[in-house]
Amino acid sequence: MNSNNRQLEKRAKKLGANWTLNHVGMTVANRNATLSHYQNLGVGVSVGPQPLLPHEDGEGSLMFYRTLTGDPVTNTYRTGGVHNFTDGESQIGDCQLECYPMRPGPGIFLSEYLAQKGSGINHICFNSTTVEADTELLVSKGCNLMFNATVNGKTVENYLDTRLHGDLMISLRPPASDWEKAWKMNNLSHPLVNDWRFRGVGIAVSNLAETIEYYQSLGFPTNAKRQIDQHLGRFHQHIKAGPVTFEFCEPHGNNSLCAESLESRGEGVFELIFEVSDLKA
Known part of the structure; x- marks a missing residue:
């Protein structure tokens, strides 16, 4: 080398x-x-x-x-x-x-x-x-x-x-x-700008394992494990790109926002993830 x-x-x-x-x-x-x-x-x-x-x-x-x-x-x-x-x-x-x-x-x-x-x-x-x-x-x-x-x-x-x-x-x-x-x-400093903190994006993919392997091959770190969210109807795992989380999501079943996005638009970003001080508000 x-x-x-x-x-x-x-x-x-x-x-x-x-x-x-x-x-x-x-x-x-x-x-x-x-x-x-x-x-x-x-x-x-x-x-x-x-x-x-x-x-x-x-x-x-x-x-x-x-x-x-x-x-x-x-x-x-x-x-x-x-x-x-x-x-x-x-x-x-x-x-x-x-x-x-x-x-x-x-x-x-x-x-x-x-x-x-x-x-x-x-x-x-x-x-x-x-x-x-x-x-x-x-x-x-x-x-x-x-x-x-x-x-x-x-x-x-x-x-x-x-x-x-x-x-x-x-x-x-x-x-x-x-x-x-x-x-x-x-x-x-604009008075109408809220205090939300951007954390990452949700990305619909058809094959979660291959996606994680690809991003790891590019050099992006991850210690996260593959998880399942029954409520949101998806498997998910993330990598870190600088300060931003790429949350890759593969549909679990057909009745979810992830599945709907994948079917209508193909792979890609379907949600922005923010941290807020008051979720109910």
Whole structure:
């Protein structure tokens, strides 16, 4: 084993240990309607799009899959100003839910996702202090880059194809800069934002054992045992991706939310998990 492979294996044993949550990503057909839905429920507060990225002189590069199975295209350009986002953000407790509007159909893989499955959560984005090494590790494990935005050769954000079990992509960014931290703190101080603490996602899968084995092979730790929840009608077991719990659920019987989601949308995220101070309220 050469030195590079040894370093990758060392990273694999600690994958996610230095990650912090950036956002939970949802592709939607109607951004404003989605934001209004969560705000009308009294759950989330619309805090607008992400702020503009500061200008950095140099060369930018953007690679993305045209389809969910590949056909990559890469554009390079001279950076000449700020980059703006067209998404909308719903602040649900300490969780930033990114609502990214797309049109169903050809053009980019997220549009194809929307056409096939409808609106839904398809990625979770983390900030990593070792984003380049973590990306290299996951690519070496067979997780192709589906989206990769760089400036001067450094990652701004990427999407890694971890959809094999659970149909969920992992997105990585470098550590948040001061401007982003200030924006997030401002969102949390909004008087209508509740005090919920985001803990993880429930992900419907058809084969729980194979899913856990896959994520362990990528380097995500778990000491959890497979359990059964008769009331919710599912088997479940989790792994930790940084601070976020991925609770994988396989239906037990046909009469459950997990079974219904699996039948109607296939594998994927079907619930957000929060810790609240007063469950009855």
